[in-house]
Amino acid sequence: MEPRARASSLLLCLMLSLFSVDIVSAQQRFGINYGQIADNLPDPTQVVRLLRSMNVNKVKLYDADSKVLTSFANTGVEFIISVGNENLQTMATTPGAARQWVSQHVQPFIPATRISCVIVGNEVLGNNDNGMAASLVPAMQAIYDALVDLGLSRQVTVSSAHSVNVLASSFPPSSGVFQEGLAQYIKPLLEFHSKTGSPFLINAYPFFAYKGSPGSVSLPYVLFEPNAGVVDPKTNLSYDNMLYAQIDAVYAAMKAMGHTDIGVRVSETGWPSKGDEDEVGATVQNAAAYNGNLMQRIAMNQGTPLKPEVPIDVFVFALFNENMKPGPASERNYGLFYPNGSPVYAINAGTGAGSGPGAGSGSVGRFDPYSSQMFSAASKLAVRTTSLTLLLVLPILSAFSC
Numbered sequence: 001m002e003p004r005a006r007a008s009s010l011l012l013c014l015m016l017s018l019f020s021v022d023i024v025s026a027q028q029r030f031g032i033n034y035g036q037i038a039d040n041l042p043d044p045t046q047v048v049r050l051l052r053s054m055n056v057n058k059v060k061l062y063d064a065d066s067k068v069l070t071s072f073a074n075t076g077v078e079f080i081i082s083v084g085n086e087n088l089q090t091m092a093t094t095p096g097a098a099r100q101w102v103s104q105h106v107q108p109f110i111p112a113t114r115i116s117c118v119i120v121g122n123e124v125l126g127n128n129d130n131g132m133a134a135s136l137v138p139a140m141q142a143i144y145d146a147l148v149d150l151g152l153s154r155q156v157t158v159s160s161a162h163s164v165n166v167l168a169s170s171f172p173p174s175s176g177v178f179q180e181g182l183a184q185y186i187k188p189l190l191e192f193h194s195k196t197g198s199p200f201l202i203n204a205y206p207f208f209a210y211k212g213s214p215g216s217v218s219l220p221y222v223l224f225e226p227n228a229g230v231v232d233p234k235t236n237l238s239y240d241n242m243l244y245a246q247i248d249a250v251y252a253a254m255k256a257m258g259h260t261d262i263g264v265r266v267s268e269t270g271w272p273s274k275g276d277e278d279e280v281g282a283t284v285q286n287a288a289a290y291n292g293n294l295m296q297r298i299a300m301n302q303g304t305p306l307k308p309e310v311p312i313d314v315f316v317f318a319l320f321n322e323n324m325k326p327g328p329a330s331e332r333n334y335g336l337f338y339p340n341g342s343p344v345y346a347i348n349a350g351t352g353a354g355s356g357p358g359a360g361s362g363s364v365g366r367f368d369p370y371s372s373q374m375f376s377a378a379s380k381l382a383v384r385t386t387s388l389t390l391l392l393v394l395p396i397l398s399a400f401s402c
């Protein structure tokens, strides 16, 4: 090989491996919520194939479904599993209950199935159920103690997922504060996160804000489409999308309670492809734009304006449309896929292509979930990934494992 050609191929290799670090870590920061409130979903073994075809490596469950955990053994897919709200009181008050739960729902599946985090309770705070709210941190602590006892606390972290409604104010982001009435629960919660090194998780849906006031909330702003953005007058930081503003509002709220040592991650976000008459914005085009643009931002390793060095990390809601979810029609139409495995819409998750209204919808054509890939550039490069790359990526993973 000519020296020049060799130099340029070396350079190419270097660029490829740098790129694959980005892509591989980007994949590790894109997860999907596998909800199962439906009577028509495919068998978990088929879901393994579907997720493989999409190159998705992180899955969140709302329970600890043993069939799913078993089906994903030796796939490398990382799981976040959940303790349901109905179990919190027992976990908090019955000695041995948490240990029993961990021995039954975590221990038997690892290490064949990777379980990185247990989420204790979903949207418990701000529910007006004070008994449940009071059980939250004691239940988290009990699960954590059980993991310690069983020698699993280094590989499995403990968190809980919260609605952004735990905030009394979220805009401008620097004004973010928790609801005053929740302080008694939030304070020990933040101490728990601080002590155990686990992140604060939020379920954030800019769709709700848009649906609530379509006249005053800018659609490009909520869909990550090009827009002038909004400046936070206190920090002078400019926000071009609502999700980042919501994340930074949580950082501000934690800071107001004395904590700058806890990460914020998005345990749920998404956009419905269909809704009732009065659900403005619930369309296929908007859902494709929201999820496609979000994936592009993840692939770019983007952080929020307040934390540009901390790439955003999200679990999209949801894998499938779930036909038995109660509530408005939108609730049953958040899926990226129909239960038969066909995509509800095409997603352009490629880099750099998104601009202009409607970007992200259809520019890569409809993809076949069983043969093409959501992260198509990624998957080819990931194959070339060397163990060196993995070594570079792993410390990032272990720093934050929910």
Ligand SMILES: *[C@@H]1O[C@H](CO)[C@@H](O)[C@H](O)[C@H]1NC(C)=O
Pocket (backbone or CB within 6 Å): 234, 235, 236
């Ligand atoms: C924000 O910008 C204004 C005007 O440029 C400036 O006076 C102010 O000091 C800035 N504030 C911060 C926090 O940077």
